[in-house]
Amino acid sequence: NAGVTQTPKFQVLKTGQSMTLQCAQDMNHNSMYWYRQDPGMGLRLIYYSASEGTTDKGEVPNGYNVSRLNKREFSLRLESAAPSQTSVYFCASRAGHLGQSPLHFGNGTRLTVT
Amino acid sequence: ELKVEQNPLFLSMQEGKNYTIYCNYSTTSDRLYWYRQDPGKSLESLFVLLSNGAVKQEGRLMASLDTKARLSTLHITAAVHDLSATYFCAVDMLPDKLIFGTGTRLQVFP
Numbered sequence: 001n002a003g004v005t006q007t008p009k010f011q012v013l014k015t016g017q018s019m020t021l022q023c024a025q026d027m028n029h030n031s032m033y034w035y036r037q038d039p040g041m042g043l044r045l046i047y048y049s050a051s052e053g054t055t056d057k058g059e060v061p062n063g064y065n066v067s068r069l070n071k072r073e074f075s076l077r078l079e080s081a082a083p084s085q086t087s088v089y090f091c092a093s094r095a096g097h098l099g100q101s102p103l104h105f106g107n108g109t110r111l112t113v114t
Numbered sequence: 115e116l117k118v119e120q121n122p123l124f125l126s127m128q129e130g131k132n133y134t135i136y137c138n139y140s141t142t143s144d145r146l147y148w149y150r151q152d153p154g155k156s157l158e159s160l161f162v163l164l165s166n167g168a169v170k171q172e173g174r175l176m177a178s179l180d181t182k183a184r185l186s187t188l189h190i191t192a193a194v195h196d197l198s199a200t201y202f203c204a205v206d207m208l209p210d211k212l213i214f215g216t217g218t219r220l221q222v223f224p
Contacts, residue, residue, distance in 0.1 A: 094212075103149075
């Protein structure tokens with residue numbers, strides 16, 4: 001049972017380049033999330049998807065787009081990367097209706113934008 | 115907008131001592147979670163608190179929730195080195211947002 005799988009693990013981009021971070025879960029969870037983690041800032045919610053076919057903005061959505069491709073997959077796209085987007089990105093998922101269950105996290109993607 | 119504040123942000127404590135980490139949040143919610151993160155690793159779930167007065171215990175850690183005060187605590191009893199990690203609280207906000215606090219970095223020394 002793989003849980004939540006994120007790819008790639010590491011990535012270096014130049015300013016202005018684009019990329020997509022991939023996330024897939026095999027737990028049949030309804031809800032999926034993207035967070036970024038910066039030193040001293042905790043985890044900040046970028047986007048989330050409460051069910052297949054829906055996405056909503058979180059705390060820091062600017063500069064990002066997401067796609068909930070199907071129930072299993074939730075991707076995060078940076079159209080034109082900026083140094084301020086250097087961070088560790090975590091994907092997470094959870095079961096249950098309207099919350100009430102903890103998040104299961106992937107292992108993270110460490111992104112550096114130069 | 116929901117704000118979740120933890121204090122202290124950094125805690126250095128001696129083995130065998132007790133201490134409490136506090137998590138305050140700004141809007142109504144009766145669902146709160148605690149997570150642990152080891153350096154360079156992902157987050158793992160510790161406790162799920164789903165109602166006012168909920169208390170959960172696992173080993174040397176005990177978490178509680180007071181929804182009227184909008185406060186959760188994570189109490190550490192007789193700390194050991196293995197508890198060194200960063201601890202996060204997270205609050206559920208309808209319809210399905212989960213907002214994290216800034217984290218408390220705990221170091222336990224002999």
